[in-house]
Amino acid sequence: MMREAVLVFALCVLSLSVAQDCPLPTNPDIETVLPPLLVESDGPQSYSPNVTGSVQYVCLVQGSMIDTYNGVSLIARFTPNPGEPETSRILDMECGSGTWSGRTGSLDPPPPSAIDAPPRTDCYRCREGFGGDTRCRECSNVCNSGLMRCTGSGSTDCCLSFAANGQCNPTTNCTSSSGPNYVATESNNFTCTCNLTCSAGYTVNSDCTGCDFTSICDKDTPCMNGGQCIQYSPPDNYTCNCTGTGYEEELNCTDLILSPSPSPSLVLSSPPAPLPSPLFGASSPPSPSPSPICTVRYCDSCQNSSCCKTCSSGSYLNPDGCTCGKVEKAAQI
Ligand SMILES: *[C@@H]1O[C@H](CO)[C@@H](O)[C@H](O)[C@H]1NC(C)=O
Ligand SMILES: *[C@@H]1O[C@H](CO)[C@@H](O)[C@H](O)[C@H]1NC(C)=O
Ligand SMILES: *[C@@H]1O[C@H](CO)[C@@H](O)[C@H](O)[C@H]1NC(C)=O
Numbered sequence: 001m002m003r004e005a006v007l008v009f010a011l012c013v014l015s016l017s018v019a020q021d022c023p024l025p026t027n028p029d030i031e032t033v034l035p036p037l038l039v040e041s042d043g044p045q046s047y048s049p050n051v052t053g054s055v056q057y058v059c060l061v062q063g064s065m066i067d068t069y070n071g072v073s074l075i076a077r078f079t080p081n082p083g084e085p086e087t088s089r090i091l092d093m094e095c096g097s098g099t100w101s102g103r104t105g106s107l108d109p110p111p112p113s114a115i116d117a118p119p120r121t122d123c124y125r126c127r128e129g130f131g132g133d134t135r136c137r138e139c140s141n142v143c144n145s146g147l148m149r150c151t152g153s154g155s156t157d158c159c160l161s162f163a164a165n166g167q168c169n170p171t172t173n174c175t176s177s178s179g180p181n182y183v184a185t186e187s188n189n190f191t192c193t194c195n196l197t198c199s200a201g202y203t204v205n206s207d208c209t210g211c212d213f214t215s216i217c218d219k220d221t222p223c224m225n226g227g228q229c230i231q232y233s234p235p236d237n238y239t240c241n242c243t244g245t246g247y248e249e250e251l252n253c254t255d256l257i258l259s260p261s262p263s264p265s266l267v268l269s270s271p272p273a274p275l276p277s278p279l280f281g282a283s284s285p286p287s288p289s290p291s292p293i294c295t296v297r298y299c300d301s302c303q304n305s306s307c308c309k310t311c312s313s314g315s316y317l318n319p320d321g322c323t324c325g326k327v328e329k330a331a332q333i
C-alpha cells in the first residue's frame with residue numbers, strides 16, 4: 001500500500017513537472033486565447049479570430065526542457081472576425097500545466113521598435129511593463145554563458161545547455177552533466193553531444209569516454225596480395241579469402257600456391273630444387289646436406305621433420321618460425 005502511494009505521488013509530481021512547459025503556441029492556440037483579450041481591448045462582442053501567417057516572437061522564456069517555453073510575447077496578424085480587416089497586435093501568453101493562456105491587458109498595437117527585431121531569449125518573464133518594448137525581464141548575468149537562458153522560475157535559474165534527454169542543465173559545459181568529451185554549442189542547439197572522433201576501425205563507445213576497437217580488417221588490413229578480409233566476432237577473429245589471388249588461405253594470403261604442373265609429389269616430399277642463391281651464397285647451393293629432411297615448402301635446411309630452419313632464396317621464414325612464405329607471384333609462372 002505504502003509503496004503504491006509513494007509511486008502514485010511520484011508519478012503525479014513527475015507528470016506535473018513534465019506537463020508544465022509548452023511547445024511554442026500554434027495559430028489555433030493563439031486564436032483560442034485572443035477573444036477575451038479582444039473583449040477587454042476592443043469591446044464586448046463575440047470574436048472568431050483568424051491568425052494569418054506566422055507570428056513574430058518578441059520574447060521567449062525557456063522551459064525546463066528543450067523546445068518548451070514558460071511564457072512568450074509575440075506579434076500576430078489576424079482578422080478579429082471573418083471579413084473584418086486584418087490587424088497586427090502584440091500579446092503575452094503564459095504556459096500553465098501544458099496549456100497556453102493570454103494575459104489580459106497585454107493586447108496592444110506592436111511598438112515599432114519591436115517589429116522585425118530578433119526575439120529575446122534571455123528572459124525569465126515576458127510581460128508588458130517589463131523591459132520596455134521587448135517585454136523581457138532579464139535573467140541574471142550568472143546565466144550569461146552557453147545558451148544564455150534562464151528557465152522562468154527565477155532570474156538565476158540558468159539553463160545553459162540541454163542534456164541528451166532535452167533537460168536544461170544549470171552548468172556551463174556538458175562535462176559535469178553528461179561526461180567528458182560532451183560539448184554544447186550553437187551549432188548543435190546547445191544540446192550536449194558526444195564530440196569524440198575515432199580513427200578508422202574504431203568507434204566511439206557508448207559513454208563517449210573512448211574509442212572501441214571495431215574491426216581487425218579495418219585496423220590492420222591483414223590480408224595481403226588483394227585477399228578479401230572477412231570479419232567475425234570477436235573483433236580479432238577474421239579469415240582471408242585468398243580466392244583468385246594465387247595465394248593460400250593461411251598466413252594472410254602470403255603463402256604462394258604451388259603450381260600443380262611441375263610435380264606435386266616432389267613438392268611435399270623434399271625441398272624444391274634450390275634456386276641460385278646470391279643471398280645465401282655462403283652455403284653450398286647444390287645440396288644443403290647435413291640437416292634433417294622436412295616437408296616444408298621453400299625450405300633450404302630443416303630443423304626437424306616439420307620445421308624449417310632456413311628458407312630458400314626469394315622466400316622468408318614466417319612468424320611461426322617453421323614455415324616459409326613466398327611473395328613473388330612471378331616465380332610461379
Ligand atoms: C483564415 O485565413 C486564411 C487566409 O486568409 C484562410 O485561408 C482561412 O480559410 C481562414 N480560416 C478561417 C477559419 O476563417
Ligand atoms: C566545464 O565545467 C567543469 C565544472 O563546472 C570545469 O571543471 C571545466 O574546466 C569546464 N570545462 C571547460 C572546457 O570549460
Ligand atoms: C536547431 O534547432 C533548429 C530549430 O528548432 C532546427 O531547425 C535545427 O535543425 C537544429 N539544429 C541542429 C543541429 O539540431
Ligand SMILES: *[C@@H]1O[C@H](CO)[C@@H](O)[C@H](O)[C@H]1NC(C)=O
Binds near residue numbers: 183184185187188195
Ligand atoms: C567538436 O570538436 C571539434 C574539434 O575539437 C571542433 O572543431 C568542433 O567544433 C566540435 N563540435 C562541436 C559541436 O562543438
Ligand SMILES: *[C@@H]1O[C@H](CO)[C@@H](O)[C@H](O)[C@H]1NC(C)=O
Binds near residue numbers: 232233234237238
Ligand atoms: C571466429 O568466427 C567463426 C565464424 O563465426 C567461428 O566459427 C569461430 O569459432 C570464431 N573463432 C573464435 C576464436 O571465436
Ligand SMILES: *[C@@H]1O[C@H](CO)[C@@H](O)[C@H](O)[C@H]1NC(C)=O
Binds near residue numbers: 228230242243
Ligand atoms: C571469396 O572470393 C571469391 C572471389 O572474389 C568469391 O567468389 C567467393 O564467394 C568468396 N568466398 C567467400 C567465403 O566470401
Ligand SMILES: *[C@@H]1O[C@H](CO)[C@@H](O)[C@H](O)[C@H]1NC(C)=O
Binds near residue numbers: 220222251252319320
Ligand atoms: C596476419 O596478419 C595479422 C594482422 O596483421 C598478424 O597479427 C598475424 O601475425 C599475421 N599472420 C601471419 C601468419 O603472418
Ligand SMILES: *[C@@H]1O[C@H](CO)[C@@H](O)[C@H](O)[C@H]1NC(C)=O
Binds near residue numbers: 304305307322
Ligand atoms: C620441431 O622444431 C620446432 C621448433 O624448434 C618445435 O616447436 C617442434 O615441436 C619440433 N617438432 C618435432 C616433430 O620435433
